[in-house]
Amino acid sequence: MSTVAxxxxxxxxxxxxxxxxxxxxxxxxxxxxxxxxxxxxxxGANEADAAVRAAAKAFPGWAxxxxxxxxxxxxxxxxxxxxxxxxxxxxxxxxxxALLRSHLRGVMPRVAHNFRFFADRLLGLAHDxxxxxxxxxxxxxxxxxxxxxxxxxxxxxxxxxxxxxxxLAAGNTVVLKPAEWSPLTASLLADxxxxxxLPDGVFNVVQGYGEEAxxxxxxxxxxxxxxxxxxxxxxxxxxxxxxxxLTPLSLELGGKSPLVVFADADLELAxxxxxxxxxxxxxxxxxxxxxxxxxxxxxxxxxxxxARAHTLRQGDPRDPDTDLGPQVHREHFDRIDGFVRxxxxxxxxxxxxxxxxxxLGGLYYRPTLFTGAAGDSxxxxxxxxGPVLTMQTFRTEDQAVEMANSTRFGLSATLVTGSPERARxxxxxxxxxxxxxxxxxxxxxxxxxxxxxxxxxxxxxxDWSFDFYCDVKNTVFAxxxxxx
Ligand code: NAD
Numbered sequence: 061m062s063t064v065a066x067x068x069x070x071x072x073x074x075x076x077x078x079x080x081x082x083x084x085x086x087x088x089x090x091x092x093x094x095x096x097x098x099x100x101x102x103x104g105a106n107e108a109d110a111a112v113r114a115a116a117k118a119f120p121g122w123a124x125x126x127x128x129x130x131x132x133x134x135x136x137x138x139x140x141x142x143x144x145x146x147x148x149x150x151x152x153x154x155x156x157x158a159l160l161r162s163h164l165r166g167v168m169p170r171v172a173h174n175f176r177f178f179a180d181r182l183l184g185l186a187h188d189x190x191x192x193x194x195x196x197x198x199x200x201x202x203x204x205x206x207x208x209x210x211x212x213x214x215x216x217x218x219x220x221x222x223x224x225x226x227x228l229a230a231g232n233t234v235v236l237k238p239a240e241w242s243p244l245t246a247s248l249l250a251d252x253x254x255x256x257x258l259p260d261g262v263f264n265v266v267q268g269y270g271e272e273a274x275x276x277x278x279x280x281x282x283x284x285x286x287x288x289x290x291x292x293x294x295x296x297x298x299x300x301x302x303x304x305x306l307t308p309l310s311l312e313l314g315g316k317s318p319l320v321v322f323a324d325a326d327l328e329l330a331x332x333x334x335x336x337x338x339x340x341x342x343x344x345x346x347x348x349x350x351x352x353x354x355x356x357x358x359x360x361x362x363x364x365x366x367a368r369a370h371t372l373r374q375g376d377p378r379d380p381d382t383d384l385g386p387q388v389h390r391e392h393f394d395r396i397d398g399f400v401r402x403x404x405x406x407x408x409x410x411x412x413x414x415x416x417x418x419x420l421g422g423l424y425y426r427p428t429l430f431t432g433a434a435g436d437s438x439x440x441x442x443x444x445x446g447p448v449l450t451m452q453t454f455r456t457e458d459q460a461v462e463m464a465n466s467t468r469f470g471l472s473a474t475l476v477t478g479s480p481e482r483a484r485x486x487x488x489x490x491x492x493x494x495x496x497x498x499x500x501x502x503x504x505x506x507x508x509x510x511x512x513x514x515x516x517x518x519x520x521x522x523d524w525s526f527d528f529y530c531d532v533k534n535t536v537f538a539x540x541x542x543x544x
Pocket of ligand 1: 471
């Protein structure tokens with residue numbers, strides 16, 4: 061047991077309603093000051109197998125629990141999240157370095173909302189029956205079984221519960237493998253589910269490294285669904301492991317999304333949206349990291365963007381005045397710095413930033429904007445996942461669309477224009493799972509979420525989540541009054 065920001069957090073696994081340790085542990089390091097804050101159990105094949113077996117044992121009972129009771133328990137978990145919101149927020153900030161004010165105002169309330177939303181959605185889940193020559197076709201959503209959920213560090217509890225909530229609502233049991241750089245709030249969530257009265261084994265947590273605990277879960281033959289959020293290279297490993305058992309996968313992956321600014325845009329709005337791409341120190345999958353700006357306004361845009369970016373306050377993420385905190389981990393910080401150094405060597409110019417923040421030291425990287433990078437260069441095409449944007453210019457609408465669609469990703473795209481006709485034309489041709497027009501990051505949980513091209517496979521959100529986490533079944537009744 062560790063005390064993190066005055067909150068007691070256990071670093072071991074949660075399997076079958078019990079705390080389980082491993083022979084080995086690893087250090088959990090806070091990005092704020094690179095101090096060790098907890099010891100985390102280093103799970104592997106044994107722990108993954110124990111958790112899957114516990115989840116498989118709990119499955120029949122949970123699958124047969126009626127919808128109203130499942131929904132009630134999900135709301136009880138949401139109550140528990142709300143009750144411990146301050147604790148969850150400070151622990152997450154200490155663990156992954158994201159802003160405390162964001163955790164308090166937006167992220168943790170959204171965690172509770174994930175449970176409430178899917179609980180309510182479950183109760184409304186229905187499909188019209190079809191009639192075929194007097195035969196009634198009845199569609200139902202049967203729970204699939206044990207779901208292995210493997211999640212990243214940039215918004216750990218929010219992204220995990222986005223999968224946990226629908227999987228549990230649908231009547232599945234869950235084994236969560238949180239990211240090794242931010243393992244703590246998953247452990248607190250286990251406590252919350254137990255307090256809420258969730259039966260033992262319905263929700264399990266296996267801690268550990270991806271290549272060990274994650275890989276063992278992905279390859280487990282008794283896992284019926286794999287829900288993964290993370291990077292493209294890891295997704296390839298997971299897809300290979302899943303192939304052996306043909307386990308259905310949902311993959312929510314990285315991006316290199318465009319933010320397209322036309323000359324007819326409200327420039328103030330465009331600048332607000334562009335600077336917002338540094339949120340969470342740039343560690344946001346949906347971030348529009350490629351600024352594509354119409355040539356006629358590019359000089360003014362660059363000048364005003366630079367002035368705004370200079371007003372961003374970088375520092376301790378617990379300070380309510382901070383806009384940009386540290387990067388999550390030394391390894392990730394070095395990776396970002398590698399991208400920046402190579403971009404400079406390849407001829408790009410850092411209009412702002414382009415280096416670590418030496419005044420603050422530690423894991424603080426200066427918000428960076430590159431101009432002059434070649435269209436086929438690494439910095440324009442690869443996901444950095446840090447506070448690094450590029451700016452390129454275009455002359456025509458067709459060229460803007462072509463540039464926007466020019467990477468192997470397709471997670472999101474943002475368009476800033478004053479013309480509704482242009483918005484209609486351009487959005488029609490953008491390749492992306494989510495497109496924003498004159499806004500960013502707003503999304504209804506009923507809407508589908510996912511990525512085109514290498515940004516993902518499948519969609520989650522609303523009924524799409526139930527489609528994935530269920531075996532959707534059609535039962536056909538012969539004519540004669542057997543109407544089920
Ligand atoms: P990652 O792929 O390195 O790790 C994600 C998870 O996979 C972690 O829990 C990790 O332990 C596990 N893992 C690693 N190797 C594994 C293996 N061989 N087998 C099984 N599991 C393994 O990603 P990350 O660095 O944690 O997160 C950043 C990435 O996630 C970025 O690419 C970002 O764009 C993406 N992301 C996508 C979304 C989305 O919704 N599309 C949301 C957030 C983050």
